Every structure is written in C-alpha cells, then in structure tokens.
Amino acid sequence: MNVALFSTLSDGVQKLLLRLLSFLAEENPLTGAVGGIAAGICRLLLPLLGFLVVVRCARSLLQGKLEHETWGWLSTREGKHTELDHWEVLIGRSRRCDVVYSDRTVSRNHAALIRDHRGAWTLYPLRSKNPVTLNGRVVLQPTPIQSGAVLGFGAVQAAFRPISPTEEAEQARRRTRPGKVFSPGVTLLLLSLFQALLCATLVNVVDPDYGQAVLFAFGVLLASMWVVYALYRILRRTGFEIETLAFFLTTLCFTVTADSAPSALYKQTITMVLGLVLFFALSMVLRDVDLAAKLRWPAAAGAGILLAFNLLLGQRLFGAKNWMVIGPVSFQPSELVKVAFVLVGAATLDRMFTRRNLIGTLVFSAFCVGSLALMSDFGTALVFFVAFLAIAFLRSGDLPSVAFMTAAAVFAGMLVLRFKPYVASRFSVYRHVWEDPSGLGYQQTRTLSALASGGLFGQGLGNGWLKKIGAANTDLVFGVIGEELGLILALLAVSVIVLLALFTVKSAATGRSSFYVIAACTTAMIFLMQTMLNVFGSTDLLPLTGVTFPFVSVGGSSMLSCWCLLAYIKAVDTRQNAGIAVRLPKRNPKPDPENAPNAPSPFPEPPGMGDATQRWNGEGFGAQVHIHREEDVP
Numbered sequence: 001m002n003v004a005l006f007s008t009l010s011d012g013v014q015k016l017l018l019r020l021l022s023f024l025a026e027e028n029p030l031t032g033a034v035g036g037i038a039a040g041i042c043r044l045l046l047p048l049l050g051f052l053v054v055v056r057c058a059r060s061l062l063q064g065k066l067e068h069e070t071w072g073w074l075s076t077r078e079g080k081h082t083e084l085d086h087w088e089v090l091i092g093r094s095r096r097c098d099v100v101y102s103d104r105t106v107s108r109n110h111a112a113l114i115r116d117h118r119g120a121w122t123l124y125p126l127r128s129k130n131p132v133t134l135n136g137r138v139v140l141q142p143t144p145i146q147s148g149a150v151l152g153f154g155a156v157q158a159a160f161r162p163i164s165p166t167e168e169a170e171q172a173r174r175r176t177r178p179g180k181v182f183s184p185g186v187t188l189l190l191l192s193l194f195q196a197l198l199c200a201t202l203v204n205v206v207d208p209d210y211g212q213a214v215l216f217a218f219g220v221l222l223a224s225m226w227v228v229y230a231l232y233r234i235l236r237r238t239g240f241e242i243e244t245l246a247f248f249l250t251t252l253c254f255t256v257t258a259d260s261a262p263s264a265l266y267k268q269t270i271t272m273v274l275g276l277v278l279f280f281a282l283s284m285v286l287r288d289v290d291l292a293a294k295l296r297w298p299a300a301a302g303a304g305i306l307l308a309f310n311l312l313l314g315q316r317l318f319g320a321k322n323w324m325v326i327g328p329v330s331f332q333p334s335e336l337v338k339v340a341f342v343l344v345g346a347a348t349l350d351r352m353f354t355r356r357n358l359i360g361t362l363v364f365s366a367f368c369v370g371s372l373a374l375m376s377d378f379g380t381a382l383v384f385f386v387a388f389l390a391i392a393f394l395r396s397g398d399l400p401s402v403a404f405m406t407a408a409a410v411f412a413g414m415l416v417l418r419f420k421p422y423v424a425s426r427f428s429v430y431r432h433v434w435e436d437p438s439g440l441g442y443q444q445t446r447t448l449s450a451l452a453s454g455g456l457f458g459q460g461l462g463n464g465w466l467k468k469i470g471a472a473n474t475d476l477v478f479g480v481i482g483e484e485l486g487l488i489l490a491l492l493a494v495s496v497i498v499l500l501a502l503f504t505v506k507s508a509a510t511g512r513s514s515f516y517v518i519a520a521c522t523t524a525m526i527f528l529m530q531t532m533l534n535v536f537g538s539t540d541l542l543p544l545t546g547v548t549f550p551f552v553s554v555g556g557s558s559m560l561s562c563w564c565l566l567a568y569i570k571a572v573d574t575r576q577n578a579g580i581a582v583r584l585p586k587r588n589p590k591p592d593p594e595n596a597p598n599a600p601s602p603f604p605e606p607p608g609m610g611d612a613t614q615r616w617n618g619e620g621f622g623a624q625v626h627i628h629r630e631e632d633v634p
Contacts, residue, residue, distance in 0.1 A: 053191050072113075072163055074091075074151070076159075086511070101156045105156070107154070111132045112126065117288055119165075132151070178238050178241065194251065196222075202462075213265040217257075217266070221247070221269070224273060224276060225247045229243075238577050249496055249552050253551060254268060256477055257473065303364075338383075341365075341384060342522050365384065369384050369388070382533070383529050430543045444538060444540045446479070448540065450482065451482040458486035463484060475544065478534060478535045478549060481493060493549070494531060504520045520569045527562075
C-alpha cells in the first residue's frame with residue numbers, strides 16, 4: 001500500500017514538473033512577464049552588490065589612523081633618543097633626512113642605516129666631508145653593526161639599539177588586524193552572489209554552444225577566489241580586501257569576454273589562474289628584499305630581450321607592432337615588461353644612499369620607451385614614461401629634474417606628431433569627435449551613445465551593440481560595461497583603481513622599505529594612468545590611445561601582468577597579518593638579554609648608555625679623527 005502511494009505521488013510530481021518546464025519554455029505573456037521581472041531585479045541587484053563589495057573593502061582599507069613602526073633607536077650622550085621607523089634610515093643635517101643632527105660637522109647626507117628582513121643592520125657611509133666611525137674606527141665600506149655600537153657622525157656620537165624580538169612581536173600584535181570590522185568572508189559571499197547572477201544571466205544570453213564555457217570560466221573564478229581565501233586563513237593572513245577588489249574587476253572582465261568574445265573564455269580563465277600563481281610567487285620573493293633587489297639584472301635583461309624580439313619579429317595589429325606570436329600563443333611583451341620595469345626601478349637598496357643618480361634606471365627606461373615608440377605603441381610608451389617619472393621622484397625627490405624630463409618628453413611628443421601623421425590625426429579629432437562621427441570620431445561617438453543609452457542600470461547583458469565595434473572589449477570596455485550593466489557599475493570599476501591608489505599612498509607613509517614604497521606607488525601610478533587613458537580616451541576627455549583598463553579589458557597578457565603588479569601593492573600593506581610578503585613575527589620569541597628594556601612598557605626609552613658611555617669617557621672616540629667645523633659643510 002505504502003509503495004503504491006509513494007509511486008503515485010512521485011509520478012504526479014514528475015508530471016507536474018514536466019508541465020511547468022514545458023510552460024516556461026513556451027513563448028507566452030506570463031513567462032515573458034516573469035522573465036522581464038527577473039531581469040529587472042537582476043539589473044537592480046548587480047549595482048547594489050557591487051556597491052556593497054567596494055564600500056566594505058574601501059572602509060576596511062582606508063579607515064583608521066597611520067601606525068608607525070619602530071625598528072630601533074639612536075641615543076646621544078645628551079639623552080636625545082631618535083626612533084628608527086623604517087628599514088632604510090638616512091642620517092644627516094638636511095631636514096629631508098630621517099634622523100636629523102643640526103651639528104655643523106654633520107653633512108647634509110652623512111650616513112645611512114639599512115635593515116634586512118632577518119633583522120641585521122648595516123652602516124653605509126656616504127660621501128661626507130667628515131668621516132663615519134664605528135666604535136672609534138673610521139668606516140669606509142658598508143659594515144654590519146650590533147646592539148650597543150657607538151656610531152660617529154662628525155662630532156656627534158650615538159649609541160645604537162635595535163628592537164628586540166619580544167618588542168617586535170608586541171609591536172605586531174598592537175597593529176590593526178584587518179577583518180575585524182568588515183569580515184572578508186561576508187564580502188566574498190556578496191561577491192560570489194554577484195558572480196552567480198552574472199553567470200546565470202550570461203548562460204541565457206550567449207550562444208548555446210558557449211554555455212559550458214561560461215559555466216567553466218565563472219566556476220573556476222569562484223573556486224579560485226575561495227581557495228585563495230582559504231589559503232590565506234591557513235597561513236594566518238586576514239587582509240583580503242585588495243584581492244577581493246581584483247576579483248571584482250576580473251569578474252567584470254569575464255562578463256565582457258563572455259558577452260563579446262565567448263571563444264576567448266578558456267584563454268582568459270587560464271591566464272587568470274596563471275596570474276594568481278605568479279602573484280603568490282612574486283609575493284614570496286618580496287619577503288626577501290635583498291633577493292628581490294638582486295633580481296633586477298635578470299629582470300632587466302629579460303625585458304630587453306623581449307622588446308628586442310618584439311621589434312624584430314613582432315606582428316602589427318591596430319597600427320602597433322606590439323604582438324608576438326609563437327605557435328598558437330599570442331601575447332604582448334610590453335605587458336610583461338611592466339613587471340620587470342617596476343622591479344628594476346624600485347630595487348635600489350644597496351645603491352639608494354651611496355649613488356643617488358638615476359643613470360641606470362634612465363638608460364633602461366629610455367630603452368623601453370624608445371622601443372615602444374618604434375613599435376608605434378605610444379599609449380603604452382606614455383604609461384612607461386609616467387611610471388619612470390614616479391620612480392625618479394620617489395628616488396631623488398628632485399622636482400626640477402622631473403620637470404626637465406617632462407619637458408624633454410613633451411618635445412619628443414611634438415616630434416612624433418610631426419613625423420607620424422596618423423598619430424597627429426588622433427589628436428586633431430580630440431574634442432571634435434562629433435564633427436567626424438563616421439571617420440576619426442567613430443569609436444568615441446559610439447561609446448558616448450552607448451553610455452547614454454545604458455543609463456544608471458544598463459540595458460541588460462546581451463542587449464548592447466557597442467561590443468560589435470572594433471576593439472570594444474579592450475579600448476572601449478568602459479562603454480561596454482556602462483551600456484549593458486549601467487553607469488553605476490562602470491564607475492565602481494574606476495573607483496576600485498582609485499581606491500587601490502589611495503591605499504598605496506596611505507601605506508607609503510608607514511612602509512618598511514623604500515623598495516616596497518617605490519614599487520607600490522609606481523604600480524598605482526601605472527594602474528591610474530591606464531585607467532585614465534582608457535576611460536577618458538573612449539569618452540573624448542583625452543585623445544584615444546588604445547590602452548587597456550587594468551583587470552577589466554579582455555586580454556591574457558594584460559590579465560597576467562595586472563595580477564603580478566598587484567603583488568607590489570600588497571607588499572606595502574603592513575597591517576597585522578595582512579599579506580604574504582610581510583613576514584609574521586615569531587609566536588614565542590626568545591628574549592634578548594642585550595636588548596631587554598628596563599621598564600615594563602613595551603616601548604620604553606632606550607636604557608642608558610652603559611658600556612658605551614664608559615667607552616666614550618675612557619677612550620675618547622674620535623680623537624684620532626680630524627673634525628671639520630666649517631660654516632658650510634657639504
């Protein structure tokens with residue numbers, strides 16, 4: 001009896017489901033209305049979810065005060081205690097120095113102290129008129145120093161004490177831990193729902209032959225995001241906002257790819273996964289700043305070889321000879337060179353204070369920019385030049401030199417416009433695109449029309465026409481998103497790049513190493529410049545240069561380089577347990593009796609001079625050194 005009843009019920013449910021599916025498959029007013037309501041709800045939900053994801057990440061990244069770290073002290077006989085709050089400390093009389101001694105025997109840039117990731121400190125003498133001494137002996141070469149060492153800068157002598165392991169662990173525990181106010185897991189759930197809605201919509205609008213590719217791409221994207229998050233949790237890392245923002249932009253890229261070029265979904269997915277692998281690999285390399293600095297020569301050589309081969313064997317596409325084709329694989333070497341370019345420019349640790357010139361970086365930059373100009377890829381050349389200006393300013397702080405190089409670049413640009421007519425034509429149509437909507441203003445006028453027709457919430461995926469224009473999913477991708485997904489999501493994509501730049505500038509003030517600061521700020525400048533050229537170029541606020549939108553434009557090379565460059569921004573994040581590039585302190589550090597403080601406070605003033613004072617009074621350090629007390633010490 002029970003078996004017969006169960007069989008009857010199951011048959012009834014099965015028939016009901018079949019009738020419901022057949023009814024939904026039919027074209028009738030009711031199903032059309034249901035579909036229209038679902039599409040409308042989806043169009044409203046997508047901007048809301050995107051807004052929540054970006055705002056949660058923004059508040060987590062930007063809120064809170066700056067938290068400086070202390071890595072040691074310099075203490076003079078007069079009782080002046082100066083904190084060493086960076087891994088590279090410049091000592092001198094100039095106000096731009098990290099440690100300032102106003103004594104006239106101290107040169108403007110007298111010496112430098114540099115710490116490595118293991119905690120070892122090295123004293124670097126600079127080209128000062130008065131010598132640098134270590135425990136009474138003149139130092140002419142970089143020399144390791146220990147706790148309690150007495151350093152001499154002209155007539156000024158100071159005892160050195162580094163932070164102890166116990167103090168370092170306490171310092172790390174007191175720093176802000178991300179994820180307490182805004183849980184990264186909840187933010188990822190919102191992003192996952194955002195991805196699910198896009199995937200479900202795309203499956204219904206793309207060609208049925210590519211439905212499986214859409215499911216595969218978004219499935220891998222979703223899985224990769226959660227696997228990376230789980231890996232961070234295993235490694236005791238809680239800062240996931242930067243990666244979340246990158247996954248948000250990558251989601252938009254997959255959406256544009258599925259809608260405009262679904263055959264490229266598999267390639268885009270593979271390059272995204274490979275980019276994640278390289279992101280982790282580069283983050284591990286950045287843990288050791290010395291190793292990263294040593295890699296500048298192989299990176300420069302590899303970049304030079306790539307550009308040289310591109311010049312000789314590259315293929316021309318859309319007017320620029322910036323593509324390499326090896327069998328079934330095609331890529332843009334310039335995108336990969338960006339990663340090496342930042343590394344070479346930032347790797348200055350052992351040369352920053354002893355040779356502050358930029359000759360090496362200038363030659364390498366000139367080669368890269370010149371090669372790109374010969375390829376007629378002037379948009380990317382401009383991005384490289386702006387990145388070089390950022391590196392030059394961060395390394396030297398010399399505004400007149402930067403202004404001179406900018407003037408030289410403007411002159412070179414005028415020569416390009418003189419001898420490259422097709423480049424000049426793009427500038428001639430600037431701000432006059434509506435005068436030639438079928439010719440030189442074709443792309444910009446279509447982009448502006450598409451943005452206007454999309455409104456705030458878009459026309460819906462699959463309903464746009466801008467994607468059919470040449471290079472729409474790369475150079476005009478801002479317009480494609482605005483037309484189909486709405487202006488709100490398009491502006492959210494731009495705000496993500498601005499947010500990353502703001503966080504980088506905020507973190508630079510507390511960056512441990514100049515390497516991290518220069519690399520992160522240069523990367524932020526590259527992202528900002530590319531976004532400006534892409535968005536403003538397609539909307540006629542700037543001349544159209546054909547530069548990609550970071551993470552969003554379709555292209556494997558661009559996706560690969562963006563994830564690699566993101567590692568530089570992540571490395572400057574010094575929040576507690578934020579990223580892989582910053583090492584965690586030991587959980588149970590062994591006490592260091594030499595550096596043990598005399599007071600229970602975690603950061604008391606350094607103890608008295610002790611043995612150092614006795615040596616000062618007993619041996620009179622500096623007696624064998626002639627000290628100049630001129631009014632104008634260089």
